[in-house]
Amino acid sequence: MVTTASHTLQDRLDELAKLQTDTLEKPYSIHHRLSLANAYRSLGYPDLAAGDAYKALLLVDECVETGEFHDEALEAATSDYQEQSGSLEEDTDKVIQWAKSCGLKHAYEILIPCLIYCGCLRSAAGFIKRALRAFPEEESLASYRKTLDLKLRSHFTLKNNDIDAINIEDYPDKGFVRRELYPWNQHEPDRFSPEALQFLNEEMERIAHKLEVRVSELPLLGERSSASDNSAFVKQLGVFAKEDISPGEGILTEKSLLTGISRLHDSYCDACSISLSSTDDDPHSATISCDGCDEVFFCSEECHDLAQDNYHPSLCGVNMEQKVSASEAADSLYTLLLVRAMGMAETQDVHPLDLKEVRYIWGDYHGLDLGENCALNSDPFASVPQTLSFSFEANVLRPLHVLEKMDVNIYEQSHRYDTWIFNTLYAKFRGTASAQQGLDGRPEIGAVHPMWCLANHSCDPNVTWEWKGSMRFWAREQLVDYERRVPKRPGLKKGEEVFSHYCDIRLSVQERREWAVGALGGLCVCPRCICEEAQLKD
Numbered sequence: 001m002v003t004t005a006s007h008t009l010q011d012r013l014d015e016l017a018k019l020q021t022d023t024l025e026k027p028y029s030i031h032h033r034l035s036l037a038n039a040y041r042s043l044g045y046p047d048l049a050a051g052d053a054y055k056a057l058l059l060v061d062e063c064v065e066t067g068e069f070h071d072e073a074l075e076a077a078t079s080d081y082q083e084q085s086g087s088l089e090e091d092t093d094k095v096i097q098w099a100k101s102c103g104l105k106h107a108y109e110i111l112i113p114c115l116i117y118c119g120c121l122r123s124a125a126g127f128i129k130r131a132l133r134a135f136p137e138e139e140s141l142a143s144y145r146k147t148l149d150l151k152l153r154s155h156f157t158l159k160n161n162d163i164d165a166i167n168i169e170d171y172p173d174k175g176f177v178r179r180e181l182y183p184w185n186q187h188e189p190d191r192f193s194p195e196a197l198q199f200l201n202e203e204m205e206r207i208a209h210k211l212e213v214r215v216s217e218l219p220l221l222g223e224r225s226s227a228s229d230n231s232a233f234v235k236q237l238g239v240f241a242k243e244d245i246s247p248g249e250g251i252l253t254e255k256s257l258l259t260g261i262s263r264l265h266d267s268y269c270d271a272c273s274i275s276l277s278s279t280d281d282d283p284h285s286a287t288i289s290c291d292g293c294d295e296v297f298f299c300s301e302e303c304h305d306l307a308q309d310n311y312h313p314s315l316c317g318v319n320m321e322q323k324v325s326a327s328e329a330a331d332s333l334y335t336l337l338l339v340r341a342m343g344m345a346e347t348q349d350v351h352p353l354d355l356k357e358v359r360y361i362w363g364d365y366h367g368l369d370l371g372e373n374c375a376l377n378s379d380p381f382a383s384v385p386q387t388l389s390f391s392f393e394a395n396v397l398r399p400l401h402v403l404e405k406m407d408v409n410i411y412e413q414s415h416r417y418d419t420w421i422f423n424t425l426y427a428k429f430r431g432t433a434s435a436q437q438g439l440d441g442r443p444e445i446g447a448v449h450p451m452w453c454l455a456n457h458s459c460d461p462n463v464t465w466e467w468k469g470s471m472r473f474w475a476r477e478q479l480v481d482y483e484r485r486v487p488k489r490p491g492l493k494k495g496e497e498v499f500s501h502y503c504d505i506r507l508s509v510q511e512r513r514e515w516a517v518g519a520l521g522g523l524c525v526c527p528r529c530i531c532e533e534a535q536l537k538d
């Protein structure tokens with residue numbers, strides 16, 4: 001059942017491409033899912049392999065039990081069995097027995113080590129338990145327990161804990177995987193192409209007629225960036241003034257439906273995320289709920305209608321309640337954004353990566369040439385840096401469960417909803433989303449504003465912003481006053497780049513850098529930071 005891996009990257013990518021195409025014809029085949037999982041694993045994507053191995057497990061369950069897809073799964077397993085055994089046997093008992101033994105064992109043999117590689121130790125422990133119950137004599141499965149224990153030891157020894165005394169609920173369950181523009185991803189545009197820029201500028205014109213999107217050169221940031229290492233630049237997008245802009249002038253108002261709210265549904269507008277208590281005095285707004293589910297609330301008729309046209313029908317009545325600990329609150333907002341994107345994709349009948357709110361936004365991919373950097377046959381991640389947060393729960397389990405509640409067929413719709421697509425969405429949201437905290441300091445609402453998020457950062461920004469339902473930008477009336485600054489008037493001249501701020505600019509240089517390092521991918525080297533860093537050293 002395990003396919004022999006080819007040697008070159010291109011051979012393996014070709015094999016994967018063929019399997020991906022065949023998925024449309026064999027969505028319920030356990031053997032096919034395992035071949036896909038192996039192909040991903042052999043390319044250095046244990047995270048993607050875990051996704052398909054898990055689908056293989058689900059398909060074994062579908063075969064054995066009389067679930068929603070029992071007939072389809074059994075039919076596919078019958079062909080799998082015939083292909084494997086070289087017979088024309090159609091005996092259902094034999095087919096089910098084959099799925100429960102061969103199919104299930106191989107699914108565990110891929111899923112468990114891949115989860116361990118990805119740092120999802122709690123999930124791996126759960127599957128090891130299940131696997132050993134099904135195959136108590138199987139040595140390969142028992143050996144995973146040893147590997148897991150080693151990992152747990154190295155994780156917990158720092159705290160001097162004894163493994164056996166540790167509750168499985170306390171095992172770490174999150175790691176990092178490759179953050180990448182996958183070679184087979186046909187949905188990512190060339191963001192610098194005239195067509196992409198034209199599209200973005202048409203969108204920008206509607207909400208900010210004095211601004212335009214252009215290619216910008218930014219300092220390459222990384223672990224080594226400092227005042228003395230600011231020579232390398234990268235091409236990215238940025239926002240520029242098309243005309244002179246006066247101090248205090250409002251220049252952009254953007255409302256986004258790509259929002260996620262982790263608190264009670266009646267606290268915030270489900271569409272634009274404005275606090276419903278803040279709209280009480282507004283005569284144009286009246287809180288209304290969805291007639292269908294009566295579970296979500298909107299600040300206005302406009303938001304209600306936008307939600308019904310763009311995402312809510314496919315999420316109406318889908319219960320998203322989930323207990324989230326304080327430490328998981330930020331990650332859970334990204335999952336809510338993912339769910340919203342899936343709702344938008346279903347309601348609008350487009351691929352989630354083609355949504356206009358998603359397609360053009362920054363994904364912060366590693367950008368390495370895989371041909372040069374991908375060392376196959378050694379590291380499970382093929383030596384490519386791992387910078388995207390991954391958990392089995394957030395990147396596989398939860399999206400699939402929500403899709404099932406949305407009545408989306410997770411097998412036939414793999415081309416729209418697959419682990420690599422969830423990973424790509426997370427990469428984009430982690431590079432661009434804004435979050436707001438509630439009174440208890442927990443992140444409470446998150447949103448991606450696709451135009452606003454094209455603006456780059458400076459600790460000496462020329463604009464400031466406010467997010468209350470809509471995102472609003474205006475030119476600063478006063479620039480930050482720091483020593484050694486080159487004198488400059490507030491406002492923007494035609495052609496000047498708009499610089500927003502990703503952190504509180506009242507903080508010290510070290511604190512600002514600490515706050516912004518995640519969003520920037522390195523230490524800020526804006527002129528103010530460089531000046532203040534030099535001052536500290538003097």
Ligand SMILES: C[S@@+](CC[C@H](N)C(=O)[O-])C[C@H]1O[C@@H](n2cnc3c(N)ncnc32)[C@H](O)[C@@H]1O
Nearest residue numbers: 218219236237362432453454455456457519520
């Ligand atoms: C929200 S995006 C901003 C838009 C982005 N430039 C684009 O092409 O869509 C944030 C990313 O822009 C880059 N960036 C923003 N401000 C920067 C700065 N002052 N210096 C270097 N890179 C910056 C970083 O790569 C960061 O991860």
